[in-house]
Amino acid sequence: MGSPAAAATASIDYSEPDGGSLQLVLSLSELAPGETPDLDSLSASFEGQQLDASIEAIDDASGEESIARTAVLALDVSNSMRGAKFEAAKSAASAFLDEVPSDIEVGLVTFASEVTVAQEPTTDRDAVRAVIDELELSAQTRLYDGLLEAVTVSGDEGSRSVLLLSDGADTSDTPLAEVESKVERSEVVVDVVALAQNAADTDTLSGIARAGNGQVLSADDPAALTDLFADRAADLASQYLVTVTPPAELAGDEGTLSLALDVGGQPVLDDAFVTLAAASEEPAEAAPATPQPVDPGLTVPVEYMYAGIAAAALGFLAIIGLLVSGGREARQDAVDRGIEAYTRKGAKRLAEANRASENQSVTQQAVAVAEGVLEGREGLEVKLGAKLDAAGLALKPAEWLLVHAGVTVVFGMVALLLSGGNVLYMVGGLFLGGVGAWVFLSFKHRRRLKAFKNQLANTLQLMSGALSAGLSLAQSVDTVVKEGTDPMASEFRRALIETRLGVEIEDALAAIAERMGSVDFEWVVMAIRIQRQVGGNLAELLNKVAETIREREYLERQVMALSAEGRLSVWILGGLPPVFMLYLVLTNPTYVGVMYSTPLGWAMLILMGVLLTVGIFWMKKLVKVEV
Structure with missing residues (x-):
């Protein structure tokens, strides 16, 4: 012996x-x-x-110097464990808790039809016992999934082990090879207790135990479980730190x-x-390291930052004041303000305003400065005024220029403050504020033009009905003003006021077509001019034009539906590279840093931008169909 x-x-x-x-x-x-x-x-x-x-x-x-230790019990709670097996398993788990060292955190995972983390690893033995007492049985045996969950619960630091108990074969769809591979990579010691299982199932569990650098412990009798679990706990108590x-x-x-x-x-x-790790060195006599100054990059002195805060606050207040005053002025019709200067009361008010020009408010002085900037740039002022009119904003070009500048400054100052004084972020904020304000104006412009286009057919039908009822063209325009909705009603109201000042109604309507950039409405104005010169049934003519416009809108919608896939591809293929690049910059800046820190990287980025721009332009041309 x-x-x-x-x-x-x-x-x-x-x-x-x-x-x-x-x-x-x-x-x-x-x-x-x-x-x-x-x-x-x-x-x-x-x-x-x-x-x-x-x-x-x-x-x-x-x-x-100690190493953290974790042990996870993975128990089979399928219906095949009913009776003596289940009671023996709970007793064995309690025996394990009695013998395992106190510094080891113990967790509990159960598996049947569902895999459940019954208890996260803890040194509180009473908490684990309470969970064991409440265990219940259910159908199926997801053994492989339960083992993988136990490995995950054990964590990824320190010495980790899993003790698995099962009396049946796995019923999940998880491949055995995948389980063995994950167990081996996890470096978790896996011991398997096979309770009254046949040779084929035991061989399968042996492969799992080998992958986990453990062993298979066979128990033909449930009464032997307690000794097996206690022996495994004793093995954990016989661990040494080398x-x-x-x-x-x-x-x-x-x-x-x-x-x-x-x-x-x-x-x-x-x-x-x-x-092997590097050989240790004795740093006891080493002089304390002198901290090296960190280059914060391009920054702004603190006093300049406070000055920037004050300037941003004043600019913001000026913008608010301009918007409030602009809102009050918007309530008064623009044409009425133009006529008021020629009345006795209005002339007196204008003279008083001129005498008080030296006592102008800060907002008025700022607007005057903006008007001075636009002087000599009549083309820019005209284009900006036309866009503001088409967008429905009651602001003059000089006022918009002031608002635009204020928004840009506010964005720049906010970016400067949030970044702790980094000038590069301030430049980005200025760019975002400048572009954002113009994008907002363009958005308002496009939305109003689209609404005008969508209302045109119904407006022409409304005018046709009014003409058929015996009203004049001017009265039919007034009908649209009273019963229509913006932007159509507001544009027709402006045209009606112009006719009352002596402008021909065709010219007033032509001005609407020019402001709104509507080719369809230009046709309507042309038809009205011809009818007033040669005669004819204008109501029937407007009905025909409305019908033609509806047919064109139907064709446009059909074309939009047929080309939807191509237009969506433009957005996806054009946006995926920059979005993915931004994702890499945020999640793994070290990996992608060579793209913007080396000459080759900059060359690749420039080439990518050129090719991407050309591709987007070409795809948009392919899917754009004029109707």
Whole structure:
């Protein structure tokens, strides 16, 4: 009969670098009662070369030197465990809790038709026992999924182990090869308790145990479960912390590390493939490192930042004041304000305003400065005024220019403050504010033009009905003003006021077509001119034009539907590269940093931008169909 010590085995369960040393968890199992290893007999070798090593019980290691340990129980709670099996499994789990060292965090995962994390790893043994007492059975056995969940719950740091109990084959769709691969990569020790299983199922579990550097423990009788679980807890109590210090010439090398330890006069051996850490250095006498100044980049002095805050606040208040005053002026019709200067009361008011020009408010002075900027640039002022009119904004070009500048300054100052004074962010904020205000104006412009176009057919039909009822053309325009909606009603109201001032109604309507950029309405005005010169039934003519416009709108919608896929492709293919680039910049800036920190990267970005722009332009041309 061999000595009990000869049956003892050793296993390197975990390794991690610690400064210039390598720490390993050495597990001893199948020790005879009362048997302890000879710690002074430890020897360590790396590829045949002896290394300095020390060993101590993990329980004796100090907090800084100790390694965190986690154990997860994965229990089968399928209906096949009903009766004595289930009660024995709960008793075995309780026995495990009684024997496992107090510093080990214990978790519990159950699997049947569902995989459940019944208890996250904790050192509170009573909490785990309470969960075990409440376990219930259900159908199926998702063994593989339960094992993978237990491996995940064990975490990714320290020494980790999983003890799996099952009495049946897996019923999930998870491939066995995938389970073994994930277990092997996780570096978690997996021991499997096969309860009354056939040889084929036991072989399958053996493959899982080999992948987890563990073993299969077979139990034909449920009563044997308690001893198996208690023995596994005792193995965790027989773990030792081995510290290996490699020489400088082996620092960073990879290879096989072998450990040998005497137990009861007999050596127990194990080896593992490891990466040695760098040799430790003694920094005790080293002078404290002088912190190196960090270049904050291009920044602004604090006093300038406060000045910027004040300027931004004043600009914001000026914008608010302009908008409020502009809102009051918008309530008065623009034509009425133009006529008022020629009345006795209006002339007097104008003279008083001229005399008080030196006492203008800050807002008025700012508008005067903006008007001075636009002087000599009549083309810009005319275009900007036309766009403001078409967008329905009651602002003069000079007022809009002031608002635009204020928004730009506010965005720049906000970006400067949020970035802690970085001028590059301020430039980005200025660009965003300048472009954003113009985008807003363009959006308002396009939306109003689209609304006008959509209302045109119904407006012509309304005018036709009024003419058929015996009303004049001017009265039919007034009908649209009273019964229509904006923007059609407001544009026709302006045309009606112009006719009352002596402008021909055709010219007033032509001005609407020019402001709104509507080719269809130009046709309507042309038809009205012809009818007034040669005569004819204008109501019927307007009906025909409305019918033609509706047919064209139907064709446009049909074309839009047929070309929707191509237009969506333009957005997706054109937006995917910059969006993905932005994602990489935010999530992994180191990986993508070479694209904007090297000449080759800048060249690639420029080439990408050119090709992307050409591609977007070409695709838009392909899917754009004029009706």
